[in-house]
Amino acid sequence: MRVLGVDCGGEYTGYGVVDKSPAGELVCLSCGAIRLSPREPLARRLAHIYDGLGALIQEHFPDEVAIEEVFYAVNVKSALKLGQVRGVAMLAAAAAGLEVAEYSPLTIKSSVVGYGRAEKEQVQQMVTRLLRMPEPPEPMDASDALAIAICHLHTLETLQKQKMAAR
Amino acid sequence: MRVLGVDCGGEYTGYGVVDKSPAGELVCLSCGAIRLSPREPLARRLAHIYDGLGALIQEHFPDEVAIEEVFYAVNVKSALKLGQVRGVAMLAAAAAGLEVAEYSPLTIKSSVVGYGRAEKEQVQQMVTRLLRMPEPPEPMDASDALAIAICHLHTLETLQKQKMAAR
Numbered sequence: 001m002r003v004l005g006v007d008c009g010g011e012y013t014g015y016g017v018v019d020k021s022p023a024g025e026l027v028c029l030s031c032g033a034i035r036l037s038p039r040e041p042l043a044r045r046l047a048h049i050y051d052g053l054g055a056l057i058q059e060h061f062p063d064e065v066a067i068e069e070v071f072y073a074v075n076v077k078s079a080l081k082l083g084q085v086r087g088v089a090m091l092a093a094a095a096a097g098l099e100v101a102e103y104s105p106l107t108i109k110s111s112v113v114g115y116g117r118a119e120k121e122q123v124q125q126m127v128t129r130l131l132r133m134p135e136p137p138e139p140m141d142a143s144d145a146l147a148i149a150i151c152h153l154h155t156l157e158t159l160q161k162q163k164m165a166a167r
Numbered sequence: 168m169r170v171l172g173v174d175c176g177g178e179y180t181g182y183g184v185v186d187k188s189p190a191g192e193l194v195c196l197s198c199g200a201i202r203l204s205p206r207e208p209l210a211r212r213l214a215h216i217y218d219g220l221g222a223l224i225q226e227h228f229p230d231e232v233a234i235e236e237v238f239y240a241v242n243v244k245s246a247l248k249l250g251q252v253r254g255v256a257m258l259a260a261a262a263a264g265l266e267v268a269e270y271s272p273l274t275i276k277s278s279v280v281g282y283g284r285a286e287k288e289q290v291q292q293m294v295t296r297l298l299r300m301p302e303p304p305e306p307m308d309a310s311d312a313l314a315i316a317i318c319h320l321h322t323l324e325t326l327q328k329q330k331m332a333a334r
Contacts (some may be wrong), residue, residue: 043261046254050180079243083250084257087213094210144177 001156003030004062005149007141008070008085010131011036013049014141017060018131018149024157026150028131029060031142036085046088053092065093066152068144069102076087101152108146111151123147168322169309170183170317171229171260174308175237175252177245178203180216181308183229185298185316191324193317194244195274195298196227198309220259232260233319235311268319278318321329 009015016031034052036045057065067089073079093100106116113126124143128136130150137143174181183198201219203212224232234256240246260267273283280293291310295303297317304310 042266043257043267046258047261050258071244073247074245076240076243076246077238079246080237080240080250080253083247083253086247087251087254088258090210090251091213091217091258094214100208100210 001064001153002060002062003054003149003152004053004060004065004098005145005147006065006067006089007144007148008067008082008089010081010085011038011143012139012141013052013085014139014143014145015053015056016142016146016149017056017062017135018146020153020157026131026153027113027136028133028146030056031137031146033139033141033145042084048086049085050088050092053089054095057096057098059093062098062102064152065089065098066101066103066148068108068148069104071104075097093125103148103151103154103155108147108151111154112147120144168231169227169229170316170319171220171223171227171232171265172319173232173256174311175234175249175256175316176308177248177252178205179266179306179308180219180252180256181306181310181312182223183304183309183313183316184223184229185313185320187320187324193298193320195300195304195313196261197223198304198313200306200308200312201226201266203205209251213251217255217259218251219257221262222257224263224265229265231255231268231319232265233268233270233315234260235275235315236271244334253328262266268322270322271319275314275318278321279314 002019005016012033014033017029019027090100109118110116113122124136127143127146169186172183179200181200183195186194186196257267276285277283280289291303294310294313
């Protein structure tokens with residue numbers, strides 16, 4: 001099972017591809033962040049994210065995409081900005097025929113750190129440990145994207161166990 | 168000169184293609200609204216808008232795209248929703264290599280009705296008259312999209328006149 005996690009942001013959009021082997025081992029195949037130049041026209045910036053995520057999907061063939069659910073933004077302007085990036089990220093998944101799972105920040109932190117109000121640094125530390133990475137993933141947006149992917153893999157595992165138990 | 172106006176909304180996304188002849192006559196080539204079924208997953212709904220606008224561009228070959236600038240939303244949730252649709256609409260333009268012009272609601276109303284605080288019904292009446300349509304364009308989202316296209320055509324005309332005068 002392979003999941004692409006996407007962390008949408010106004011300036012940086014983080015991504016992380018995590019593969020889970022049949023033995024249950026988690027491996028990071030790729031992570032990073034797409035930076036949006038504030039100098040480019042908005043439509044071109046959005047095309048940059050769409051093409052970037054599309055290229056990642058073509059390279060790593062994830063089975064599903066996971067993205068953070070958003071309930072909160074500093075103000076309407078930043079919510080609109082974030083929404084624009086989010087719409088384009090979801091479209092990149094839909095264009096490749098992939099399902100998109102959404103998780104709240106609380107669920108992601110609980111799933112990765114075991115504590116819903118964990119700090120970003122704690123998330124980064126746990127992501128590094130769970131994926132046995134030699135260095136913490138940078139920038140923080142990449143670490144957040146990996147956390148979203150791990151959260152989705154954990155959730156899928158729990159659902160599968162519940163199914164097995166119900167049989 | 169041919170402009171595609173897009174009026175983004177959470178439920179309906181209006182569109183309108185307006186052509187301006189060399190003689191200055193404005194003609195509506197197509198208008199309507201893409202309805203988003205709330206039952207479909209969000210990613211698929213966004214793909215529906217993207218494909219719909221892409222098909223319109225392929226059919227009518229507009230020279231440019233015009234869209235409403237948004238500063239206000241009832242709350243963060245609706246701003247996010249609107250942002251998602253807006254991002255996908257701008258991406259459809261960028262994918263076709265088209266420039267996107269943005270206008271505030273005040274500018275659009277001033278340009279079409281001559282009064283920035285005009286009601287939606289007044290905008291619809293003026294759009295019907297300016298485009299010599301036998302019936303007012305329906306739904307209101309289609310009328311709003313045509314108003315955005317007309318506003319952009321008026322602005323381009325003004326800019327051209329200014330250029331001529333400067334020579």
